Amino acid sequence: MASKAKVSLALLLLSLLVLCASLAQAKDPELKICQNQCKRQKQQCERNCDEYIREKKERERQRGEGNGGVERESYDREEEREEQEEEEEEEEAEDNPFLFEDEDFESRVETDEGSVQVLQRFTKRSKLLRGIENYRVAILEADPLTFISPAHFDAELVLFVAKGRATITMVRDEERMSIVCDEDRKSFNLECGDVIRVPMGTPFYMINRDENEKLYVVKILQTISIPGHFEAFNGPGGEDPESFYTAFSREVLQATLKADGFQLDKLFHKQRKGSIMKASKEKIDALRQHKQGSAGIWPFGSFSSAHIYNLFNKQPSKSNQYGSLYEALPNDYKQLQDVDLSVAFANITRDSMVGPIYYSKATKISVIVEGEGYFEMACPHLSSSRSRGQRGGRESSRPRKSSTRYRKVSGALRPGVVFVTPASHPFVVIASRNSDLKVVCFEINAKGNIRYNLAGKGNVMNKLEKEAKELAFNLPAREVESIFNLQDGDLFFQGPKEREEEYGRAFE
Incomplete structure (x- = not known):
């Protein structure tokens, strides 16, 4: 009976709402009276619903107590089972959270002449890697005689040349750094084994100066602004790569560059080759032959050949x-x-x-x-x-060994x-x-x-005291030493x- 009364009340409320809508369309003077009635009926309906929920919960509680808490225990078992399934799913996902393969990379740049592949965030795979969540890995591949468009990153970069020969050019702001120098940029020829750092925010560009061999560069990026995230900001560019200049309004660009709309369209819409593009041998030769850094202080210490470190140049x-x-x-x-x-x-x-x-x-x-x-x-x-x-x-209640x-x-x-x-x-x-x-x-x-x-040689176990070996292995020290001394390699x-x-x- 109670449920039928609630249904009737709901129907009455719906009828009043329809009536109010009709009156509103006709601009009837009794509209305000009708709206008040609807409001009161709605409030009453909400109170009835709240009462129904309370009564239902009370009946379920009484039924559970009458069954000796069987329903509660069943609920607990179900909750425990769900928690176990969640842990097993998490464990399956983390079966080997330390290994990353091709499918774990995303393509940031992809052209006919090369690509930049970026490894997913380490914490995306597992919370066990949150200690390195601020680091990302990227791999650059570029065909012979190619140009990698200028950009700066909101992250610290360290590059290792694994294959090929490159030239990297970094741009600096001498006025900002209060340094007297004739050059605003420095170029470095890179060989296989070279390590070089590109400080955060530094504009730079690269070429593969080899005529036959592909360039393969492995990068580690230390993210700063947003943990685990980084972006490349392309200044020069057009439609591909898109230039960050185009994010500004046309009026701002016209005022700051003192250029008209035709000039801006020509400047920022012609490039469609992508960030890695083929370059003529003449242009590659010109870029590689620019004077390399020799003097000056930028951005810390000497901006010279000491800016590069080759792993294979020492023993x-x-x-x-x-x-x-x-x-x-x-x-x-x-x-x-x-x-x-x-x-x-x-x-x-x-x-x-x-x-x-x-x-x-x-x-x-x-x-x-x-x-x-x-x-x-x-x-x-x-x-x-x-x-x-x-x-x-x-x-577990059992003692662990x-x-x-x-x-x-x-x-x-x-x-x-x-x-x-x-x-x-x-x-x-x-x-x-x-x-x-x-x-x-x-x-x-x-x-x-x-x-x-x-x-x-020099293994940790051989550095333990005799008594420590005997206690830790429950063996005579000479037996422990005889085993750990078998291997004479290093x-x-x-x-x-x-x-x-x-x-x-x-x-x-």
């Missing part, structure tokens, strides 16, 4: 028959100090490996340039996540793949039996970072004789 920090490691540390290259970054290049000989090692405070971002292989890493975070998921998000459990994180490596090894996570990298594995590495938080070897070793089946295809 490797570690080298043997199984591989070589070249490093540019903040103390070696002043340009890296302000961004707290180091750059390294590892050439792992085929059928060899580097590690196991870990870095005390640096998170390592590695980009595969050539070859194939795989990596393994010990991670406590994913193991902990899985354990919680198996218990439905509740802690250890406070930490580890999960092996691994993945196949090939050109273009990026993998991350967080600080203090032990890892190894293994080259296939078919080719050397060449890796470009950026190490974030490099100041004061220490590399700890876990095998071979950092690079012969690879495993047996490959895991899951990586078999990577080495065929």
Whole structure:
């Protein structure tokens, strides 16, 4: 009966609303009286609905108590099941949050002559990588004799030339910096192995000056304005690339440039070739032959050949028959100090490996340039996540044998793949039996970072006291030492004789 009364009341309210609408159209003098009646009926209807909800909740509560809380327990179990499913889905998504492949890159620039591919934000894959959310990785590829259009970035850039030969030109504002100098720009010829920093906001452009070889540049960007986000601002340009000048109103451009509309249309609508374009050999030669930096102070320290650091111009920090490691540390290259970054290049000989090692405070971002292989890493975070998921998000009442459990994180490596090894996570990298594995590495938080070897000469375990070894391993110290002294190599070793089946295809 109560429900029928509510339905009747709703119908009456609807009729009054229709009547009010009709009166409004006819401008009837009784309109105000009708509107007041509608308002009162609406308020009464809302009160009835609120009362109905309260009565329903009370009936459900009483029914649950009468069943001994069975419904409540069922609800709890359902909620627990949903939480477990969410954790399992999250764990599946984070099954290997440290490995990134082709599908994880987005194309920022794509022309017939080249491309710029940018790796997704690290935190998009997993919250475990939020420590490097301010960093992005990008890869530039450009055909021979091409020009990369001028731009500036709202991020700090460090570039590594992995293949090819380039010329980069940076523009500066001498008046702003109160420096007396004849030149407003400096150009540098770059070779394979060169590292160079482009400070945030500095306009620059590049050419691939080689007539035959492609240019391959790996970039690390430290975002500043918006964590994890960066933009390229193109000044010169037209429709492609679009110039940021065109964002201003026509009146502003006419006033600031003292140009008429015809001139502006001609200036900002003719370019349609994209940011990477073919250039004649004559123009490339002219750009590469401009005087390189020799004197002056810009933007910090000497703006000269010291602005470039070539990894291959000095002896490797570690080298043997199984591989070589070249490093540019903040103390070696002043340009890296302000961004707290180091750059390294590892050439792992085929059928060899580097590690196991870990870095005390640096998170390592590695980009595969050539070859194939795989990596393994010990991670406590994913193991902990899985354990919680198996218990439905509740802690087990059984005592645990250890406070930490580890999960092996691994993945196949090939050109273009990026993998991350967080600080203090032990890892190894293994080259296939078919080719050397060449890796470009950026190490974030490099100041004061220490590399700890876990095998071979100078490994950590050999530095423990005798008593500490015996207590930690529950073995006589001589037995522990006999095992950790078997390997007399240093950092690079012969690879495993047996490959895991899951990586078999990577080495065929």
